[in-house]
Amino acid sequence: MNLGTSLQFGIRYLAVLTSASLLWEFAHMPFYTLWQTGTAGHIAFAAIHCTIGDALIGMAALALAVVFAGGAHWPHKRRVRVAVVMILLGLIYTVFSEWLNVELRQSWAYRDIMPTVPPIGTGLTPLLQWIVIPLVAYRYSLGAVRTNVRNRPKASVES
Template identity: 30%
Template sequence: MGARLRASCRAVVASPETTVATFALLLNFPWEILQAPLYDGMASSPHAIVSKACLQATAGDMVIMLIAHGAVAIGSRNRRWTVSASGAQLLLFVAFGLSITLIVEWLGTGGHWLSSWSYAPTMPLLPGTGIGLSPVLQWLILPPLTVWFAKRQLVGSA
């Protein structure tokens, strides 16, 4: 492998987008596994089906987080905003991801999505919305953790 290719690979691996994507995957997959029984039929489904559904949801979470990261990066004109995130940037990051998630949950549980899903009776709902509390909490808790981990990683690799 040539020096130029190695440098390009290092740049991709050390990019803020790769860092956010990595921590989005690492944090969201366990959350998806833990909340799976709150979705109709998941508690009694075979392991392979639950794992596949959780991996698909995790990939979607990663995409949402990358879109939210990109929105903040465009707004702040700084791809590495997570290194010194302001309160406003963090709030925008969370709000953007949460907004997308609320729309996706509404579409999915209302049968307006490519595929639909429903909540188990054990899923607590956000009052007045019919949207599950677990996915809402996911998007209030995991994005700040992702920023915290990304900052540590990006500062450490600089």
């Protein structure tokens, strides 16, 4: 694993993941009761707070996927395997977190317009968030890998 390539990948991934998550948090806020009951300040705080959590969850999911599925040659090899594990980890955490915070702690609540996935009852928009955004960020970040491969000096052969 090339540390420079991995670092570039991680920076790109975090930048896209965080900015897209912030947009998503505001976009799907109307599906939560906070949209109707909270002030603009509460809504903004919730979106920023959740975006920071999204960044931490997303980076942890990527790191765990690389460790357990990537091997020494990632990101040059096993890209799909890492992406699948990363998405699965994000989805597992999302199902757990939504259950914990909606059902158990009642930290937030869905409005009746939130589509939920039976039988787990998890909101559709949080699940889609953890499929779409990490995949877009991952795909974009692979550009760091392709750029490094193209810019690598060619080995010279001495006779």
